[in-house]
Amino acid sequence: MRQNIVAGNWKMNNTLEEGITLAKEVNAILVANKPNCKVVLGTPFIHITEAVKAVDSSVVGIAAQNCADKVSGAYTGEISAAMVKSTGAQYVILGHSERRAYYGETNASLKEKTDLALANDLTPIFCIGEVLEEREAEKHFDVVKTQIEEALFHLSADAFSKVVLAYEPVWAIGTGKTASPEQAQEIHAFIRQTLADKYGAEVADNTSILYGGSCKASNAKELFSNPDVDGGLIGGASLKAEDFHGIIAAF
Ligand code: PGA
DSSP states (O other): OOOOEEEEEOOSOOOHHHHHHHHHHHHHHHHHSOOSSEEEEEOOGGGHHHHHHHSOTTTEEEEESOOOSSSSSSOTTOOOHHHHHHTTOOEEEEOOHHHHHHSOOOHHHHHHHHHHHHHTTOEEEEEEOOOHHHHHTTOHHHHHHHHHHHHHTTSOHHHHTTOEEEEOOGGGTTTSOOOOHHHHHHHHHHHHHHHHHHHOHHHHHHOOEEEESSOOHHHHHHHHTSTTOOEEEESGGGSSHHHHHHHHTTO
């Protein structure tokens, strides 16, 4: 049941027109070269409806990059999980380190967002990862464990089995510095063991754990060949169809 997934995270890039052109380019490449993994595009909210129409849903899924921690109502500027679902998106990226750092997202608010995403039948791509000082102080294992425990471990095993995790060391995001394949495998194995301790080996084995942080065509194969690395969450290299396809083709 564990799926290999390559998910793009466009962040705050591309006008509507540019984004739909990119979605169509990615789709055309993948329709012609059937991928050996699930492919997802994480687009800005305003692109989602058009992006859903621009791709073949059997080949490319669409993700929002966030959703609100409230159901509905007077929350100006927010987008609810139900609204995301109504566009035809199937996934939502939650807890990206940029949202934690710049928009004050906490494990507590992410717990609410995760519940709402699942209640609306969206697959959360839930991001965890440490900053450089935490890695240097060798606290990275504790940091990711706490992120998982506080935001996700209230879920039943059944609910948790719908979650995809993305380990993204903050020091590797957009910096050109990638975790070595050994570093990635070490912490992915630790994450999977943490899941096994809570939910049992079967749930842990079936959970997709993606790596993110300066993943590109030239390093994807080495990263993805690790037994506990089930794909990637890709920022910069998802903004050009050829670059993104180079990563997908690692599978
Ligand atoms: P990057 O971003 O690939 O540009 O490092 C990854 C991410 O932030 O999801």
